[in-house]
Amino acid sequence: MSDDSKAILRSRNLSSNDTSGATGAIRTTADKTSKVPLLAVEHLVKNFGPIRAVDDVSLELYEGEVLGLVGDNGAGKSTFLSLLTGYYHADSGTFRYRGKPVAHTSPATSRRALKIEMIYQHLDLAPDLTVWQNLFLAEEKRKFKIILDKRYMIRRATEVLAELASKIKPDDLVGALSGGEQQVVAIARALLFERDIILMDEPTAAISLNKVRDVLDLILRLKSMGKSVILVSHRLEDILEVSDRIAILNRGTISHVLTNDHQMTITELAQMMFEGAIQRTVSVASNEELAEGRN
Numbered sequence: 001m002s003d004d005s006k007a008i009l010r011s012r013n014l015s016s017n018d019t020s021g022a023t024g025a026i027r028t029t030a031d032k033t034s035k036v037p038l039l040a041v042e043h044l045v046k047n048f049g050p051i052r053a054v055d056d057v058s059l060e061l062y063e064g065e066v067l068g069l070v071g072d073n074g075a076g077k078s079t080f081l082s083l084l085t086g087y088y089h090a091d092s093g094t095f096r097y098r099g100k101p102v103a104h105t106s107p108a109t110s111r112r113a114l115k116i117e118m119i120y121q122h123l124d125l126a127p128d129l130t131v132w133q134n135l136f137l138a139e140e141k142r143k144f145k146i147i148l149d150k151r152y153m154i155r156r157a158t159e160v161l162a163e164l165a166s167k168i169k170p171d172d173l174v175g176a177l178s179g180g181e182q183q184v185v186a187i188a189r190a191l192l193f194e195r196d197i198i199l200m201d202e203p204t205a206a207i208s209l210n211k212v213r214d215v216l217d218l219i220l221r222l223k224s225m226g227k228s229v230i231l232v233s234h235r236l237e238d239i240l241e242v243s244d245r246i247a248i249l250n251r252g253t254i255s256h257v258l259t260n261d262h263q264m265t266i267t268e269l270a271q272m273m274f275e276g277a278i279q280r281t282v283s284v285a286s287n288e289e290l291a292e293g294r295n
């Protein structure tokens with residue numbers, strides 16, 4: 001850990017616990033040691049040919065927390081999320097859900113066993129269908145296995161939209177909704193099918209600035225409902241506002257996991273992200289020093 005990092009942590013009164021000296025990772029003690037994480041991944045690795053996009057990542061996600069995930073372009077954030085959704089298969093590594101190992105291999109396991117729902121940047125919705133039809137798309141409720149139970153689906157859609165304090169109506173056409181409103185529909189789908197973990201990759205990148213507030217409020221609402229969120233964003237001000245903890249990815253590895261004290265500035269966070277990038281380019285000798293505890 002560099003003197004700069006230490007100074008930032010000290011000035012913020014954050015404890016640090018260097019758990020992997022060899023990579024120089026900084027992990028703050030988040031006072032969660034007694035709790036079993038909702039999701040824990042250990043030593044995840046994903047290679048694309050010669051490129052190691054995710055390099056030995058271990059991370060926990062707790063119930064009702066927002067975990068901010070930041071890092072430079074190409075750091076491996078989206079690839080990491082794709083390992084969680086089962087879109088990509090990890091070359092190695094393990095997954096635990098509420099402490100139990102899960103043999104995680106596919107999008108179906110991700111949804112059913114890990115209770116994960118991903119909110120894609122290019123939302124996976126049918127624009128020419130209504131909100132309630134989108135909510136139940138491919139998972140329609142039927143009476144006697146034949147007749148569509150439209151009344152039930154509209155009622156559940158109304159309930160779940162109310163839970164999200166949204167003004168959207170079940171009969172609204174999805175194509176006529178704004179980007180932020182379409183995200184509400186995607187999230188409502190996650191609630192409807194009782195997913196516990198919501199992954200969001202740059203949810204505010206494609207929407208107008210005045211809708212950013214709505215998305216941040218939505219994230220905080222999900223948290224207040226006990227859901228866990230992993231938020232990937234280049235908008236550090238958003239990360240600092242809504243995250244309980246912040247993980248910094250640097251060239252596929254986690255360089256820091258910080259508890260957010262809501263006093264850290266964008267500059268300080270950027271400095272820690274940037275410093276991670278520098279750390280990796282310095283000589284092997286300094287890594288050896290870290291490993292020997294001489295940091």
Ligand SMILES: Nc1ncnc2c1ncn2[C@@H]1O[C@H](COP(=O)(O)OP(=O)(O)OP(=O)(O)O)[C@@H](O)[C@H]1O
Nearest residue numbers: 048051052053071072073074075076077078079080
């Ligand atoms: N399908 C793929 N095939 C080959 N290489 C890939 C593939 N997907 C990602 N990569 C590489 O893996 C690395 C991590 O990419 P990833 O998209 O996960 O980064 P990111 O942190 O999400 O970046 P950004 O902030 O730009 O979205 C990059 O070097 C990228 O070029």
Ligand SMILES: [Mg+2]
Nearest residue numbers: 077078079201
């Ligand atoms: Mg990405």
